[in-house]
Amino acid sequence: MSSPSPVKSLLLVSDLMLLATAIVWGTSYGVVKSALLVYSVLGLLALRFGITFLILLPALRQLRHSNWRDVRGVLGMSVLLLAIFLAETFGILLTRAANAAFLISLCVVLTPLAEWAMLKRRPSRIEWLAVALSLLGAALLTGDGELVFNRGDALILLAALLRAIQVCVAKRVMQGSALPALSVTALQAGVVTLGSVLVMLVFAPQQWQAIPAWSGNQSFWAYVAYLVLACTLFAFFAQNYAIKRSSPTRVALLMGSEPAFGALFASLWLGERIPALGWLGGGLIVVASLLATVRWQFRKTATLQVNEARP
Numbered sequence: 001m002s003s004p005s006p007v008k009s010l011l012l013v014s015d016l017m018l019l020a021t022a023i024v025w026g027t028s029y030g031v032v033k034s035a036l037l038v039y040s041v042l043g044l045l046a047l048r049f050g051i052t053f054l055i056l057l058p059a060l061r062q063l064r065h066s067n068w069r070d071v072r073g074v075l076g077m078s079v080l081l082l083a084i085f086l087a088e089t090f091g092i093l094l095t096r097a098a099n100a101a102f103l104i105s106l107c108v109v110l111t112p113l114a115e116w117a118m119l120k121r122r123p124s125r126i127e128w129l130a131v132a133l134s135l136l137g138a139a140l141l142t143g144d145g146e147l148v149f150n151r152g153d154a155l156i157l158l159a160a161l162l163r164a165i166q167v168c169v170a171k172r173v174m175q176g177s178a179l180p181a182l183s184v185t186a187l188q189a190g191v192v193t194l195g196s197v198l199v200m201l202v203f204a205p206q207q208w209q210a211i212p213a214w215s216g217n218q219s220f221w222a223y224v225a226y227l228v229l230a231c232t233l234f235a236f237f238a239q240n241y242a243i244k245r246s247s248p249t250r251v252a253l254l255m256g257s258e259p260a261f262g263a264l265f266a267s268l269w270l271g272e273r274i275p276a277l278g279w280l281g282g283g284l285i286v287v288a289s290l291l292a293t294v295r296w297q298f299r300k301t302a303t304l305q306v307n308e309a310r311p
Contacts, residue, residue: 014242021238024230026261029100031231032092035223040207041089042200047211047224049192052232056186063183073173074184078191080166085192086199088159095152103156105138105259105285110164118168126291133288138259140281170239185236260285 035044063071092100109131112123123131174184200207212220260282267273 014238017238018242021235022258023261024235026258026263027265028227028231029092029262030265031223031226032089035220035227036089036093038212038217038220040200040209041093042196042204042207043209043211044224045085045089045196046193046200048227048232049189049196051224051228053186053189053193055228055233056182056189059180059182059186060190062180063187066179066183067177070173070177070179071187073169073177074179074187075191077166077170077173077184078188079195080162080169081188082192082195084159084162084166086196087155087162091152091155091159093152095150095156100152100156103153104160104163105134106157107160107163108134108138108288110161111167114164114168115171118165119171130288130291133284133291137281137284137288140277140284181237181241185233188236189232 032044039047088100088104091103112127112131115121116123214221263278263282
């Protein structure tokens with residue numbers, strides 16, 4: 001019995017890392033909402049990414065020997081990431097969690113289109129099937145007949161569009177780049193921190209508030225620690241690691257299980273009741289994410305069988 005090839009092993013590792021990222025990002029909606037009861041949107045973003053930047057500061061030393069073109073590309077990615085988090089976090093504040101989960105999942109639908117337009121890779125039929133299943137699952141998961149479009153929904157929809165563009169930009173920048181994933185994450189965290197502070201000072205000075213004290217706010221600091229360690233340090237490293245080894249559509253589909261894990265977290269931790277159709281929708285999203293993985297394995301297996309059958 002032959003052992004798996006190094007390429008297949010790397011693909012499996014990157015897939016598992018992306019699924020783990022989907023789990024922690026799925027839980028982040030409830031955590032962010034809880035933290036925003038104590039602190040402002042821009043303050044929370046600056047705190048979350050500022051702590052991340054300080055932790056990863058030593059990783060920036062590796063950029064001294066990097067190509068300036070690669071660094072400039074990561075800076076562009078980081079500005080786009082800042083826009084995503086501004087739209088997404090303000091959107092979470094202004095709309096219901098159900099609306100946010102449905103609309104952000106549209107990133108899965110938009111990414112194949114963005115990849116087709118920007119990277120000239122036409123999605124396969126399996127990918128389109130996974131996209132359709134993911135969209136149907138998100139509708140069943142969050143649809144309750146009361147989806148009313150508001151300003152928060154518009155911001156979440158903008159974040160979904162920017163996510164789709166960002167993963168394609170990241171693929172273009174990271175492909176062939178020798179930049180370490182940790183250095184990229186450190187640079188992204190620094191840009192989001194600086195951007196949040198500048199936006200706060202110029203456009204929303206009322207959000208410049210004193211950092212909550214530890215006494216009486218232990219839960220808030222636990223939320224911040226989770227957002228920093230799981231939702232930022234691990235998740236961004238995992239995404240930057242995986243984007244080199246996968247297509248943007250595949251990454252988006254694997255990350256498309258995020259709303260399903262978010263619903264499970266809301267049910268277990270926040271006590272939200274999810275109807276049977278909601279659980280069915282979550283299952284469809286997970287199936288769509290698994291399809292992204294099975295497609296690759298099937299295609300590689302089929303290619304090997306054809307090659308072996310040739311004289």
